Amino acid sequence: MIIPEKIPKDKLFDETVLDNESLWTTNFVHDPAIIKDGNWYYVFSTDAQFGQTDKAGIQIRKSQDLMNWQWVGRALDDVPKDAEEWTGAKGLWAPEIVKYGNTYYMYYAASQFGKTQSFIGVATSDTIEGPYTDLGEVFKSRQDEEGPNAIDANICFDKDEEPWMVYGSFFGGLYVNKINQETGKLLKYGRGKLIAKRHESVERAIEGPYIVYNPEFDYYYLFVSYDSLFSDYNIRVARSKSIEGPYLDFHDNDMTNTTLPPNDVGLKLLGGYKFNAGDGWVAPGHNSVLKDNDDYYVCHHVRAEKNKRWHYLHIRKIIWTKDGWPLISPERFAGEQDVTVNMADSIGEWELIRVDKNENEQNHALKLKIQDDNHENYWIDLSDNYVTLVMKNKEVTGVISECWDWEKEQKSYVFMGKDLYGTVYLAKKIG
Template sequence: MTDITTDITTDTATPTATTTSLDTSAWGGRHVHDPTAVRDDDGVYWLFSTDARSDGPVRGGVQVRRSADLVTWDFHGWALPGVPAPAADWSGAEGLWAPEVVQVATAGGPVWRMYYSASTFGSRRSAIGLAEAPHPAGPWTDRGIVVASEHVEPPAGLGHPNAIDANVVTEPDGSQWLVYGSFFSGIHVLPLDAATGLVADGFAPAAGELHAAPGRLLARRARAADGAVEGAFVLPRPGGGWALLVSYDSLGGSYHLRVSAGDAVAGPYRDRRGLLLTDVDADPWSVGVPVLSGHRLADGPGVLAPGHASVLSERVPAAVPEAGTHARQLLVHHVRDADAPTEHRLQLRRLVWTHDAWPLVAPQPWAGPGREVDDVSRWPADPAVLDGLWEQLTPGTDPTRVQDGVVGPLEARTAVRALGGGRFAWTAPDGAAVSAVVHPAWDAVRDRATLCLESLDDAGRVTLATRLP
């Protein structure tokens, strides 16, 4: 399939080069960066991602793909014909970054909203814009800039956060928040007007201006780490509260994912040990729970710099119709090829929750219908499943390298408890309390059904493991 932008857009924008000459027929999940996925009312999945390519010039407008199974993706085109003029004029962007797509209920019926970012690499002169459509396939109409930022650093304070990497959070009462920011002054949150999709009164910029109050600080990193935190995504925790997922470190190498938890969308957020995500005095590589980093499973490809994740949450039919539906959450993110770091592509992984409501992600990529088991009543309940050999990863131990899987038994365990739905708890040899989830999965390297384990102890140490034959 070649460029079919004219089939899915009706809007005016600043066009960029190479808008009609790209052969996208073999793209599939290649060239995906900073992805987000949604499902339409007909059960079709739509993926939106940054305007980025590993082998040529950028074409602007937000890349769009579609899939029936979340495994095989067809390139659909671009959401917009280029960078909308207000965002281009402000930022000088040639492409759009990190789109966030959500469906909202309005007085006129459901509407899809896309929050896109316009900037240039290393710049703080950036903007988050809004476009709307009746369907993920479009047509998308630009609604202008939501919030913008620029280079100027005030004499005191954090300054305005970089206006990119939008994430929209909707509370049970319908109120909405915009979580955003990248490097520089960290991650912030602003209230949105759910009716318009723009910043709420009291925080919105004055007429004729682009800037709004920066909002509340959620996460920041020390200068020793170059302030490297971005790509925030907030999701509700089972039983109440919220989890904040962020990407740390260098985009092309040590990029990796960490989580924290808080009682409110607007924070504060703390990691498993209680450290605030705004703590710039602690070791900047000790804050946050590392849940995924670069790795290589035995005889498999090296996965470099996994990050900038979103989460697809949905209810899926049970294998037995009378059992109703099951909740399923998938981490949607990009990775690079460890042997060719400029190559970036899409991956999805199952996201699970420990019994004490911490999110962890599977070491194996999502394999699709027929290979994955969503019915948690079929997940292991016998502690004996923890025995045997596992190929194990410890994300975040050293994000600067691609970690090799280590084969061996799980650590010694005492006081093991089975808590249902694949959840277990035990005490580690050093006395740490461990929470774990074990579930069916598909071993992508060995091409066979297997089990995966994700565990977290109260010192913040994570283990991801694949059961071996």
């Protein structure tokens, strides 16, 4: 249920919080990993902040509603010795947090920007908030050696509840290998199997892998981030019947295909965007996915358009198309539930964003008037909030749902859909 008084107001570029971690809330979150533990949601994230030297140890936050976040602390006191000696890293990146039995396992990465002398390690704790004890190396990579860059670990579970680690960044692509949950380390040490890679013409820019299994469609979904985390990051997805791939996009292109134009591979779900009432956001990416009962959420960082040095945590709801593809809400989660939308309420002025696979910096919204007389732009009701939006010679099928309009601070509706060619469209009702 959307309760306006429980929704925090955006306060961007607030330098008064710099010296007080208890006030950070969604500020300075980068590469977030999300997990639910009891009645709390936790996010672990990279050692990154604006305006000061980053403190090492992996940031931890928690929330009971996915909107209001409070600072917990850091999982570790510093970069573990073996990781620091191998990489020279002064901070830790891209954590992952999972639970095997009664023990929490936190995976971390150590590296330096643009280098492949990298290290994935793991630490454990009996409580999710720590303290964590380092267990050392899971996998490491050597500078300029052909193969994966050992960062960005995600632990994914197959349909038999067996854990696997998917990891990698730029350079050699993304790989998956099986984990021994008795140790938290690889069952068989090695790089594993290549499942995604991009061409040198785009600097092989693919990273932040996250795999989730959806039993309704019996597919594994590989979420990845393309391009530069500073400017044009964007989230793509592909799926497979096997956790080891091949992962195919909407057009059945393999995610390892480097012969096609680089932006033609992977279904683009979300990039930089702007509704007319605000400045918008840029570079959403490095996401994790939370499955909470029957609901799915994407958790990612994003940058403010006016000053890209500030990065924030966003949580958005995922809906699934009838043909088994995830779509991401254009508005952040604000407590909305799945309720039947009265189609009469969906008639009026909307803003529509075409998620352009080739324009990743910021897609701008266009105004669209939806009418109820099957004239020009209108809905075809398919039941259960599934609709087809008819626009002249184009049809886009997806879902209408309630939302909180964060730009105007009021309740509204959003639409998420894709056309027959695999292009995603996102829209918000404005009047």
